[in-house]
Amino acid sequence: MLMPPDRHMCQWKYPSEDDDDENDETYKPTAKSKASGSRKRVAHKPPRRGLRKPAPPHNPWITLSPETKKSVQPKIMVRGDIINMFIEVTFSQLPLSMTGSRYLSTYWFPKVEAIDSDNPDWKGQMEAARKWIVPSPVVDWAEVPFMFIPIHSHLHWSLMIVHISAIQGDQRFIHVYHLDSNPGIHMIDIVGTHVQAWLRHTLKNIGQPYMGRIVQVKVEKQQNTYDCGVHVMALTRCLIEHGESLGTLMAKNAIHKLVKVADVRQLRNEILEYVSGV
Secondary structure, three states, X not given: OOOOOOOOOOOOEOOOOOOOHHHOEEEOOOHHHHHHOOOOEEEOOOOOOOOOOOOOOOOOEOOOOHHHHHOOOOXXXXXXXXXXXXXXXXXXXXXXXXXXXXXXXXXXHHHHHOOOOOOOOHHHHHHHHHHHEEOOOOOOHHHOOEEEEEEEEOOEEXXXXXXXXXXXXXXXXXXXXXXOOOOOOOOHHHHHHHHHHHHHHHHHHOOOOEEEEEEEEOOOOOOOOOOHHHHHHHHHHHHHHHHHHHHHHHHOOOHHHOOOHHHHHHHHXXXXXXXXXX
């Protein structure tokens, strides 16, 4: 189950250098103002509320607008911030065996997909995409067992999971698993190329060669055109719950036995109830 609704949890921004408590002003009576009946505006630090703020630079925003909330309704494709919110909540309850895992915001893939290798600044753009890793930063990639990547392209959602499965000397072998409830819309050799290019660049920056392969994983097929995003969330939660056995389940291609269409319907209803209280 999701955590109890908190109406403040998705209405905050990460702190920045522009944030200044002295700008948060409120009225506070003084001796002079009490005598005159007027009030003087003085600086006052407001109380902190809602979800505990992670350290920057995580997702700059998770905002559930009215339009975003409506996307949880039946027969509508969920928006990215619903998926961001769901994964954020799910990651706050990580089992011990998944400690160190990361996820990439839904904003990450469109940024990487748009990078042109002929652009002189493509390396800088690749590096800039690291800001969407949550939680951040990654100090040692050997300590990151899994990375969850929601993929949005061509009006469709799928899920990629990066598994740093083995360290052989100075080389790390990586499996990139692609889970798609409507295979064929996201061609694995296309979306996988962008993910691998970013991984290759990121590891090269820390002096590590990239050794890996992309694997298509069979999952339960969606029965309509709009439930792909809910499938991504259902798969994410189920796989996190399986923790240390996740790599084995992937290798055996047994994921399709874990998440069924009925689970997806139930999750949409659960998220709808949750979002109504946010």
